[in-house]
Amino acid sequence: MSTAGATGAGGAGGDRLGAVFGALSDPHRRHMVETMLRDGETTVPALTAGLPITRQAVAKHLGALGAAGLVVGERGPGREVRYRLVPGALAPAATWLRATEAAWDRRLHRLRGAVER
Amino acid sequence: MIQAERGERVRREIELDAAPDEVWRALRTPGEWLGEALQDGELEEGGTLAVRDDDGERHGVVEAVEPPEHERPGRLAWWWWRGDEPATHVEVLVVGGPARTRVIVVEARPAAGPVMGARWVTRLARVRAATRLVSA
Numbered sequence: 001m002s003t004a005g006a007t008g009a010g011g012a013g014g015d016r017l018g019a020v021f022g023a024l025s026d027p028h029r030r031h032m033v034e035t036m037l038r039d040g041e042t043t044v045p046a047l048t049a050g051l052p053i054t055r056q057a058v059a060k061h062l063g064a065l066g067a068a069g070l071v072v073g074e075r076g077p078g079r080e081v082r083y084r085l086v087p088g089a090l091a092p093a094a095t096w097l098r099a100t101e102a103a104w105d106r107r108l109h110r111l112r113g114a115v116e117r
Numbered sequence: 118m119i120q121a122e123r124g125e126r127v128r129r130e131i132e133l134d135a136a137p138d139e140v141w142r143a144l145r146t147p148g149e150w151l152g153e154a155l156q157d158g159e160l161e162e163g164g165t166l167a168v169r170d171d172d173g174e175r176h177g178v179v180e181a182v183e184p185p186e187h188e189r190p191g192r193l194a195w196w197w198w199r200g201d202e203p204a205t206h207v208e209v210l211v212v213g214g215p216a217r218t219r220v221i222v223v224e225a226r227p228a229a230g231p232v233m234g235a236r237w238v239t240r241l242a243r244v245r246a247a248t249r250l251v252s253a
Binding site for chain 1: 125127129131133134135139140143144149150151152170171172203205220222224226227
């Protein structure tokens, strides 16, 4: 098994989450992640068919997703590399989003209590 | 399923049955809504912020305090962090209407990158906060 692109997501802890969000900040990369969520495995040609960008650009984006620890590539029986999401890699990002949304709901509820009296 | 449209930012909005000035006063007073205030006073541009909530203490530096004026929405912005976590950026907009006031909050996590990683931003914000405390 080979990772899709460079390793090293910028260290442990919080930067790790920053790397995930950085990787997800591009709409083409988000589309690719959603494709893998839907289809499981995919390939560069399959991804290129669904996007208005070149094969080279798709490969570069896969490299960025790999560097963030989101995607791994594995050479199949043929010569084609098949890419898939790393299980659980998206969970910390989802957890941060949910916790942050809940915290703002709490704060805005308090704000309402403070001004609507 | 990944909430792609939210990306690395969270956006929340509320409509309040109160005048913009009144909402603005409450927003500038951390103890009114952000949690238990760990320091006195209102949010001031270039000042610091310290609150304690159910999920821990947050410290930060205030970037912008622009009160609502005529047609212009009010705007608060700050960087803050909890413990060793990277800093996040918060922007609060106050939009006045004929009877009600809309408050929009966006909290964003900067992406780690070769140029400006989240850890670097946190370090910068901490240095700014420390400098501020020393010179105060």
